Amino acid sequence: MNRNHSIGLLDSGVGGLTVVREIFTQLPLERVVYFGDTARMPYGPRPHQEVRGFASQIIRFLLTQDVKLIIVACNTATAAGLPFYQQEYDLPIIGVIEPGVRAALQHTRTKRIGVIGTPGTIASGAYEQSIHRQDATVAVYSQACPLFVLLVENGLVDTPEALCVAEEYLRPMRDAGVDVLILGCTHYPLLVHVIEKVMGPHVTLISSAEETAHEATDILTKEGMLAIEAPIRHRYFVSGNPGPFTKLGAALLHQEFETYQILLP
Numbered sequence: 632m633n634r635n636h637s638i639g640l641l642d643s644g645v646g647g648l649t650v651v652r653e654i655f656t657q658l659p660l661e662r663v664v665y666f667g668d669t670a671r672m673p674y675g676p677r678p679h680q681e682v683r684g685f686a687s688q689i690i691r692f693l694l695t696q697d698v699k700l701i702i703v704a705c706n707t708a709t710a711a712g713l714p715f716y717q718q719e720y721d722l723p724i725i726g727v728i729e730p731g732v733r734a735a736l737q738h739t740r741t742k743r744i745g746v747i748g749t750p751g752t753i754a755s756g757a758y759e760q761s762i763h764r765q766d767a768t769v770a771v772y773s774q775a776c777p778l779f780v781l782l783v784e785n786g787l788v789d790t791p792e793a794l795c796v797a798e799e800y801l802r803p804m805r806d807a808g809v810d811v812l813i814l815g816c817t818h819y820p821l822l823v824h825v826i827e828k829v830m831g832p833h834v835t836l837i838s839s840a841e842e843t844a845h846e847a848t849d850i851l852t853k854e855g856m857l858a859i860e861a862p863i864r865h866r867y868f869v870s871g872n873p874g875p876f877t878k879l880g881a882a883l884l885h886q887e888f889e890t891y892q893i894l895l896p
Contacts, residue, residue: 632699632722634856637662637866638847639698641689643672644784645879646818647704650727651865652884653844658851662862664696666893669871673780674707675749675816682751683712688895690720696866699856702843703727706816707749710757723850730842731813732761738835739811742769745804745834748815750775758815772807776800776819783818786879793825801829813837821883868893 638654640647644667651663666689668674674682686708693701701724703709703716709726716724735744746758753775762769779800782793804812812834814820820838827836851857865888869876873890881887 632856633697634699635662635858635860636697636699637664639664639666639693639696639701640704641666641668641686641693641701641708642705642817643668643674643707644780644818645876645883646780646783646816646821647702648880648883649817649820649838649840650702650704650843653841654847655884657844657848658857660858660861662858663865664693664698665865665867666693667867667869667876669869669876671870672784673749673777674705675751675775675777675780677707677751679711679751679755682708683715686712686716687719690716690724692868692893692895694720698722700725700847700851702847704817704840704843706839707751710752710755723854725843725846725850727817727839727843728757728761728815730846731815731837731839732758732765734842735811735813735837736762736765736769738837739769741808741810742766743807743809744769744771745807745809745812746771746773746815747776747779747800747804747812747819748773749780750777752815758813772804772809774800774803776816779822780816780818783821784875784879788822788825793822794828797822797825797829801826805830809834811835811837814839867891870895
C-alpha cells in the first residue's frame with residue numbers, strides 16, 4: 632500500500648457523505664473513493680445476512696480502487712458484520728458505532744443516553760451492547776426512525792413533514808430525559824437542525840460521522856499512512872441512478888463532482 636492511496640467508504644446512499652465531509656475537514660490531503668448502494672437502499676429493514684453480503688460486494692469493489700483504509704460509513708452495515716469484514720479482508724476496516732459510543736460516554740452527565748437509528752441497527756442492540764461493555768451503569772434508550780433515511784434521500788429535510796416525523800420519533804427520548812443522543816445513522820446529521828429543534832438545547836447530539844473521521848485520522852497517523860500529496864480528484868460510485876445522488880451530494884459537500892454507476896454482480 633502507498634500512503635497516497637485512497638480512503639474507501641461505503642453506505643446505502645448519500646448518508647456516508649457526512650463522513651466524507653468530515654474527512655475533507657480533518658484530512659484535506661486524503662483522496663476518497665465512495666460507493667453508495669442506492670439501488671438497494673434502505674438497508675435498515677433488510678436482514679443482517681443480506682446487508683453483510685451487500686457490504687462484502689462493495690468492499691471487494693473498493694479493493695480494486697487502490698484503497699489503504701475502508702470505512703463502513705453505514706450503521707446498519709457496521710452492526711451487520713464489522714468483525715466479519717475485518718477478519719475477511721487484509722487492510723484496516725472501521726465502522727461508525729464504536730467512535731460514536733466513546734464520544735457519548737464522554738459527554739453524558741446523567742448516564743441517560745439515547746440512540747436513534749434504522750430498524751436493523753436498533754434491533755441488533757449494537758449500540759447498547761457497546762455502551763454497556765464500557766459502562767454497565769448507563770441507561771440506554773433506543774428508537775428506530777425508518778422514515779429519516781427516506782426523508783434525506785428524497786431531499787425532504789427542511790419540510791413540515793420532517794418536523795412532524797421527528798416529533799413522533801423523538802418524543803420517547805425527551806420523555807426519558809436523555810442528555811446525549813447518538814445519531815446512529817450517517818444520514819441523520821443531515822437532519823440535525825430538525826432534531827435539535829425537537830430535542831432542545833440541553834441535549835448533546837453525537838454525530839458518528841465526525842467521530843469516525845477522528846478514528847481514521849488516528850489509525851493513519853499511527854500506521855504512518857497519512858497522505859503527503861493533495862488529491863487529484865475523488866471518485867464517487869453508485870449502484871443506482873447517479874442523478875439524485877450527485878444533486879444531493881453536491882449540496883452536502885459544497886462542490887460539484889461526477890458520479891459513476893457500477894452494476895455489482
